[in-house]
Amino acid sequence: MHYFNYNNNEMYCEDVPISKLVKKFGTPLYVYSGKTLLRHYKAFDESFKPHKHIICYSVKANSNIAILNLFAKEGSGFDIVSGGELYRAIKAGGDPQKIVFSGVGKTDEEIEMALSKDILMFNVESESELYAINSVADRLNKKAPISLRINPDVNPLTHPYISTGLKKNKFGIPYESALETYLKAKKLKNIEIVGIDCHIGSQITQLSPFLEAIDKIKALMKELERNGIEVKYIDLGGGLGISYKDEDPPHPNEYGEAVLKRFEKIDKTLIFEPGRVIVGNAGIHVTRVLYTKENTEKKFVIVDSAMNDLARPALYGSYHSILPMNKKDGENDVYDVVGPVCESTDFFAKDRSLPKLERDDYLCIFSAGAYGFSMSSNYNSRRKSAEVLVMGDKYYLIRERDTFEDLIAKEKIPQ
Numbered sequence: 388m389h390y391f392n393y394n395n396n397e398m399y400c401e402d403v404p405i406s407k408l409v410k411k412f413g414t415p416l417y418v419y420s421g422k423t424l425l426r427h428y429k430a431f432d433e434s435f436k437p438h439k440h441i442i443c444y445s446v447k448a449n450s451n452i453a454i455l456n457l458f459a460k461e462g463s464g465f466d467i468v469s470g471g472e473l474y475r476a477i478k479a480g481g482d483p484q485k486i487v488f489s490g491v492g493k494t495d496e497e498i499e500m501a502l503s504k505d506i507l508m509f510n511v512e513s514e515s516e517l518y519a520i521n522s523v524a525d526r527l528n529k530k531a532p533i534s535l536r537i538n539p540d541v542n543p544l545t546h547p548y549i550s551t552g553l554k555k556n557k558f559g560i561p562y563e564s565a566l567e568t569y570l571k572a573k574k575l576k577n578i579e580i581v582g583i584d585c586h587i588g589s590q591i592t593q594l595s596p597f598l599e600a601i602d603k604i605k606a607l608m609k610e611l612e613r614n615g616i617e618v619k620y621i622d623l624g625g626g627l628g629i630s631y632k633d634e635d636p637p638h639p640n641e642y643g644e645a646v647l648k649r650f651e652k653i654d655k656t657l658i659f660e661p662g663r664v665i666v667g668n669a670g671i672h673v674t675r676v677l678y679t680k681e682n683t684e685k686k687f688v689i690v691d692s693a694m695n696d697l698a699r700p701a702l703y704g705s706y707h708s709i710l711p712m713n714k715k716d717g718e719n720d721v722y723d724v725v726g727p728v729c730e731s732t733d734f735f736a737k738d739r740s741l742p743k744l745e746r747d748d749y750l751c752i753f754s755a756g757a758y759g760f761s762m763s764s765n766y767n768s769r770r771k772s773a774e775v776l777v778m779g780d781k782y783y784l785i786r787e788r789d790t791f792e793d794l795i796a797k798e799k800i801p802q
């Protein structure tokens with residue numbers, strides 16, 4: 388459910404016509420619906436109401452501080468994967484005591500930063516990371532709260548590029564050596580074991596992989612208890628999928644119910660790290676048609692956004708539904724929707740049936756709220772998009788479009 392709909396043949400976000408926003412802010416433009424963001428956050432949170440839990444929104448899905456602030460005000464914590472995300476989360480009003488730090492390559496500098504902010508825990512992804520955290524904590528005279536990210540070796544049945552819980556993936560500590568690593572962690576003077584963590588992948592549209600992972604984590608929890616290790620937190624990661632096209636992922640309620648059934652009478656605080664499911668369908672990307680052209684094989688629509696603005700199609704061949712900002716009558720045509728960047732992967736849709744398009748039409752690319760702006764770059768020296776947050780009939784520019792000066796601000800010509 389989202390709040391992007393046609394109203395008198397014009398696309399609206401909540402009570403604001405998109406045309407008004409493009410007139411004011413130009414394109415390429417990201418538009419987020421505040422109502423949708425809050426509704427998704429609350430639905431997810433409500434699903435776990437019967438159990439002690441913390442939602443740690445995954446910052447990398449959409450990192451704008453206005454959006455982080457919206458969630459922080461709802462009581463959300465944050466799942467971060469870098470010092471930059473820690474900086475953002477705190478600037479946005481995030482409570483460090485609800486921040487978990489994931490990622491396979493934390494630097495000493497990032498570890499120090501997180502320790503000095505007193506975050507909730509580090510999700511440790513290797514034995515060597517454990518020793519690094521221990522030594523930084525020793526230097527700072529602190530005890531670092533940690534959980535081990537376990538790789539449960541389950542198939543998340545998703546795109547291979549976003550599956551993380553298989554043996555062949557770089558993430559986490561192998562299930563078989565988990566106990567051994569916990570026992571090593573227990574001996575470290577500046578480490579405090581507080582949790583078990585797993586995150587098996589993204590855009591998961593079935594319950595079974597989650598439940599399979601949970602069963603393995605529960606078995607490990609019991610094994611740890613037999614070895615004198617009690618944890619407070621079970622972090623189940625993120626990964627719940629959304630509908631881009633015709634996927635039918637479980638509703639958060641359904642996911643919540645199935646998960647909680649497996650934690651009945653288990654007195655642990657559950658942690659969740661949702662990203663995509665909260666923000667994915669709460670944002671669209673708006674672009675303007677520059678040209679149409681055709682050759683003997685194909686018709687192309689060339690738009691003013693590119694893979695640097697929305698990388699998912701180029702990266703994963705992802706499907707995004709596309710609708711014109713102003714509804715059009717008449718017959719459809721079949722187009723490749725492409726951007727101006729000099730790469731053949733620079734496309735938003737292939738062989739897509741769309742109303743006949745012409746120069747200065749605008750297109751709304753849906754499901755762009757997650758891994759959209761946050762993955763954008765300045766490739767081809769393109770200025771990053773502006774971002775707008777809509778709330779009812781109000782709208783706020785939450786990120787200005789880059790200027791040309793921004794593009795070279797850090798660069799220097801040697802004398």
Ligand SMILES: *Cc1c(COP(=O)(O)O)cnc(C)c1O
Nearest residue numbers: 445489589625626660661662663
């Ligand atoms: C990316 C990521 C998430 C969020 O994944 P979604 O599929 O967006 O829910 C959660 N936890 C970790 C460790 C991640 O890397």
